[in-house]
Amino acid sequence: MLEIIQKSYLLQHWEFLVLFMTIGYFVVRLTRKEKKNSNKRSNDDEMIARDYRIEDDHGENEADITPALEEIKMIPYRGVQVKLAGGADEFYNLMNDRRSVRKFSNKAVDMEVIKKCIHAAGTSPSGAHTEPWTFCVVKSDEMKAQIREIVESEEYTNYTQRMSKQWTTDLEPLRTTYIKEYLTEAPYIIVVFKQVYGTRSDGGRKAHYYNEISCAISVGILLCALQAAGLSSLTTTPLNCGPALRTLLNRPINEKLLVLLPVGYSTDDCEVPSLQRKSIEEIMEVY
C-alpha cells in the first residue's frame, strides 16, 4: 500500500501538492472574507428584502401568488374630517403631560376604556396593511403574579449578568431595578406581541413586512390614547421574557413580545424623575 503511494507521480512531487493546498486555502479564506464584508456593507433594508424573499421561497410557485388583501375598490377621500379643536398645540399639551409611571394604585379602571384605547392603537398604519399586532390585556391577579415572577427572575439575571455595567449605570437615575411591584399593583398589564408572519386564507404563510416598526407605531398611538383617557402607563421591554410570556399567555409561535405596559392610575405618593426633554431645536432640522 505504502509502495503504491510512494510511486504515485503526484506524491513524488508533493511540494506542488502542498503549494496548491496552501494557495487554495488562502483563496477560499479571502473569498469568504469578501462575502462577509459585502454582507456587512448591506444595510438593514437589504436584509429585510432578503429575508422576505427567503420566506416567500418556501414551496411557492407563480400560480400560487395572490395578494394578501382582496381586490379593493378605491373610494373618494375628502381629507381629515376629525381633528382637535386646538390642533397641534392642544395635542402637544396633552402629550407633554405624559410621564412614565412606576407606582400604580389599585384603583379600578373600566375595561371598556382599555378596549377603546387598544382599538385606537389598531388604527395604526402597517406594512401592506398587515396589522401585525396582538394586544393581550391581563386583569387576572393570578396571571399578573405569574408575569411578575417571570419578569423579576429574568430581570435579576439581566441586571446582574446580561446587562453591561454602563447600561445598569445609565438606568440608575431612573430608579429602575429588577423589582417590579407595578406588575401586580396596576389594574391591567397590556402585553403587546408583534406577529412576525401571518396566515393567508389558503393556509399559507403571509409575510408581515416591517412588523416591528408597524407594531411600535401602534404602541405610540396606544400611549396617546391612554393619556387622552387620563391613564398612566410604563413602556417596558423585558429582556429575554418573550418565550416565557408567550407560553404563559398561550400565544402562537408567530407572535413575539414587543413591549409590556402596566396601565392604571398612579399612587398619591408617586414620584417621577425630574427629567428634561430635548428642545425642539435639538430634535428637528429644517432643509
Add this chain to the structure above:
Amino acid sequence: MLEIIQKSYLLQHWEFLVLFMTIGYFVVRLTRKEKKNSNKRSNDDEMIARDYRIEDDHGENEADITPALEEIKMIPYRGVQVKLAGGADEFYNLMNDRRSVRKFSNKAVDMEVIKKCIHAAGTSPSGAHTEPWTFCVVKSDEMKAQIREIVESEEYTNYTQRMSKQWTTDLEPLRTTYIKEYLTEAPYIIVVFKQVYGTRSDGGRKAHYYNEISCAISVGILLCALQAAGLSSLTTTPLNCGPALRTLLNRPINEKLLVLLPVGYSTDDCEVPSLQRKSIEEIMEVY
C-alpha cells in the same frame, strides 16, 4: 536548498503533516459551525444585550462609567393633568379618521404646525431616556426633487429585482408603484432618523437602548399629532435609500433612516383604498 528540505525529518514524513493539516481544518470548520448555530438559537433580546455589551467594551474601564443622565432628583407626580374631554372615545374617533394618503395638494402648511407636531413626537418614552430621534423637515423644492430621484431610482430596483413576487403582489391592491409623485407634491417631507448611538458629555459613545422601537413609538405619536392638526401623511420605509438620504441631508453616521413621511393636505380628487381594519376582537385578548 532543495536538499535541505528533502533531508528534513518532518518533510520525510509528510504523510503526517498532511494528516494533521486535514484534521486541523475540520476541527476549525466544526467549531465555527457550532458557534454560528449557537448564535442562531439566541433570540432578539439576547442579541440586543450582547450588542450593547460589545459596544460598551470599547476601551472602557470601571472608573469611566458614569450614567448617561445627570443625577436627577425625584419630584411628586399627581397623575394625568391634561386629557381629552371625550377621553378614549374622542381619541378613537380622531384616529379612526386617519388614512394614509398618496395624493397631496401643494396647499401651504404653516411650519409652526409641523414644528409643534414634531415637538409632540419628542415627548415619546425611550430606552433610558436617550431620545434617539432626529426629525428632518424638507421644504426646499430642490431637495424634495433630489429625494424623489433617490427614492424612485431605488424603488425601481426594489420592485423589479429586490422584492419578491409575493411582496409586489401584496402591494397591488394599495396601488403602490415605484413612481412617487407625492415626494415633490407634498409641502413637506419629514425624514425620521433613529440614532443608533449617541455621544456622552465626555465625548465617549453613548448606547441607545432599543433605539428603533423608541423611535417608531415617537412616529406613532407624530401621526396622532398630524391628525389632530388636520394634516394627512403617508408612512413609508424606502428600502435601501438610507445611505443616499443620509448623505443628501448631511446626517452624522450614527443616524439611520427609519421612515419618511410626506405631509400636507390631500388633493380634491384624492382616492384611498376602501380598506377594512381588524375588529377589536381580532386584535385584543383578555386574560
